[in-house]
Amino acid sequence: xxxxxxxxxxxxxxxxxxxxxxxxxxxxxxxxxxxxxxxxxxxxxxxxxxxxxxxxxxxxxxxxxxxxxxxxxxxxxxxxxxxxxxxxxxxxxxxxxxxxxxxxxxxxxxxxxxxxxxxxxxxxxxxxxxxxxxxxxxxxxxxxxxxxxxxxxxxxxxxxxxxxxxxxxxxxxxxxxxxxxxxxxxxxxxxxxxxxxxxxxxxxxxxxxxxxxxxxxxxxxxxxxxxxxxxxxxxxxxxxxxxxxxxxxx
Amino acid sequence: xxxxxxxxxxxxxxxxxxxxxxxxxxxxxxxxxxxxxxxxxxxxxxxxxxxxxxxxxxxxxxxxxxxxxxxxxxxxxxxxxxxxxxxxxxxxxxxxxxxxxxxxxxxxxxxxxxxxxxxxxxxxxxxxxxxxxxxxxxxxxxxxxxxxxxxxxxxxxxxxxxxxxxxxxxxxxxxxxxxxxxxxxxxxxxxxxxxxxxxxxxxxxx
Numbered sequence: 001x002x003x004x005x006x007x008x009x010x011x012x013x014x015x016x017x018x019x020x021x022x023x024x025x026x027x028x029x030x031x032x033x034x035x036x037x038x039x040x041x042x043x044x045x046x047x048x049x050x051x052x053x054x055x056x057x058x059x060x061x062x063x064x065x066x067x068x069x070x071x072x073x074x075x076x077x078x079x080x081x082x083x084x085x086x087x088x089x090x091x092x093x094x095x096x097x098x099x100x101x102x103x104x105x106x107x108x109x110x111x112x113x114x115x116x117x118x119x120x121x122x123x124x125x126x127x128x129x130x131x132x133x134x135x136x137x138x139x140x141x142x143x144x145x146x147x148x149x150x151x152x153x154x155x156x157x158x159x160x161x162x163x164x165x166x167x168x169x170x171x172x173x174x175x176x177x178x179x180x181x182x183x184x185x186x187x188x189x190x191x192x193x194x195x196x197x198x199x200x201x202x203x204x205x206x207x208x209x210x211x212x213x214x215x216x217x218x219x220x221x222x223x224x225x226x227x228x229x230x231x232x233x234x235x236x237x238x239x240x241x242x243x244x245x246x247x248x249x250x
Numbered sequence: 251x252x253x254x255x256x257x258x259x260x261x262x263x264x265x266x267x268x269x270x271x272x273x274x275x276x277x278x279x280x281x282x283x284x285x286x287x288x289x290x291x292x293x294x295x296x297x298x299x300x301x302x303x304x305x306x307x308x309x310x311x312x313x314x315x316x317x318x319x320x321x322x323x324x325x326x327x328x329x330x331x332x333x334x335x336x337x338x339x340x341x342x343x344x345x346x347x348x349x350x351x352x353x354x355x356x357x358x359x360x361x362x363x364x365x366x367x368x369x370x371x372x373x374x375x376x377x378x379x380x381x382x383x384x385x386x387x388x389x390x391x392x393x394x395x396x397x398x399x400x401x402x403x404x405x406x407x408x409x410x411x412x413x414x415x416x417x418x419x420x421x422x423x424x425x426x427x428x429x430x431x432x433x434x435x436x437x438x439x440x441x442x443x444x445x446x447x448x449x450x451x452x453x454x455x456x
Contacts, residue, residue: 001271006271006272006273006274007272009271009272010272010273012440013268013272013440013444016440016441016444017444017447017448020441020444020445020448020450021448024450067293067297068289068292068293068296069286069289069290069293071439074438074439074442074443075435075438075439077442077446077451077453078438078442080453081451081453101300103296103297103300104293104294104295104296104297104298104299104300104301105292105293105296105297107296107299107300107303108296108299108300109453109454112453112454113453129303129307130307130308130311133303133304133307133308134297134300134301134303134304135304136304137297137300137301138355138359140358140359140362140363141359143362144362145304148319148322166363166366167362167366169366169369169370169373170362170365170366170369172369172373173369186435186438186439188428188431188432191431193370193373195381195389196370196373196374196377196389196393197369197370197373198380199380199381203431204430204431204433204434204435204438205434205435205437205438206434207438208434208435208437208438208439208441208442209438211451217450218450219445219448219450219451220445220450220451222450223441223442223444223445223450224441226441227437227438227441230437231433231434231437234433234437
């Protein structure tokens with residue numbers, strides 16, 4: 001990385017952080033309330049959460065198989081936030097959500113999240129560490145393990161958020177019995193497979209918006225607004241650059 | 251039960267690692283490198299904990315429950331123990347131990363890959379039933395179009411300059427689309443990282 005790239009990268013991170021902090025403040029939130037577009041998979045997921053409470057069915061969240069030291073783990077961390085929020089929203093149900101991963105680090109964090117939910121919602125009696133499991137250490141054993149894991153658990157809704165590969169195709173086969181299956185990945189291969197094999201697929205950055213749409217907290221809403229601003233600026237810059245290149249100015 | 255110490259450790263560690271990327275300081279590198287090494291070691295230990303939990307938590311619980319599936323769990327536990335003992339006595343680099351991987355695990359995973367090919371073909375055929383909208387149609391037409399282009403059926407176009415340029419122009423469309431998606435993913439990753447750095451997101455609460 002050249003020194004110019006280092007300065008640009010550092011400036012982007014600092015500017016992004018400042019904007020997230022500004023948009024998180026109560027004064028800005030009240031004065032400029034966030035308005036986001038409707039994303040149909042999120043609406044269906046909210047209905048599935050409501051139904052899970054009413055009919056006593058269970059939701060399954062799968063976090064993919066990225067290691068914590070892997071740059072692709074941010075999608076798994078978004079999955080963890082979604083698990084936390086879904087766990088809070090379904091706390092009045094007798095069946096807490098179950099969670100599967102293909103990574104040891106994410107397993108430890110998901111068990112911790114389930115425990116946190118049980119403490120926050122006074123449902124410690126329902127907490128069971130076996131509700132989160134690493135179903136396999138390799139991508140295909142992870143997929144095969146999920147198929148077996150959710151078959152036994154009375155699952156009626158699935159949320160697959162994380163880093164997946166081609167094994168996503170096998171996992172999708174086991175999702176057909178559920179009422180709703182929301183899928184999203186940071187991997188382009190997995191996104192294409194999810195789009196072909198499931199109804200509610202999140203494309204690109206939509207998966208990072210899931211906690212914000214589930215009203216997880218002001219920090220999520222603020223970061224989503226800043227993401228939108230940056231996307232418009234970068235998109236505008238790319239179009240301007242292309243035009244300048246065509247004209248011959250750069 | 252939100253611990254301020256855990257928050258402080260996470261934020262300071264994150265800042266040190268992040269600053270190490272942007273500021274080429276030997277002092278930062280001296281702190282950052284061992285921290286990343288600890289993270290790798292912890293990640294390995296977490297993997298071991300997860301495997302032990304899977305075998306002796308999830309599957310041993312299922313063995314105790316009545317039902318046809320208890321036998322599958324018993325097979326998993328026995329195979330795990332057998333592989334563990336073989337690995338301890340023979341060491342993972344032993345040619346005999348390698349045969350376990352070559353003749354058991356690789357064929358099983360290859361057969362899953364073969365099933366995947368059939369599954370995906372079937373899903374693609376059912377795509378228009380599920381996604382009855384213009385995006386579904388675009389996706390389906392694109393899949394067919396690029397299957398034909400990349401299959402070599404149109405290799406004769408190499409001799410026709412206009413067609414060759416047209417097809418190479420078409421090949422740029424998926425690249426442009428993928429770049430757009432990757433850009434969104436990068437912004438999402440940046441936002442997630444910053445939320446953790448400022449303590450708005452805490453996957454380590456208890």
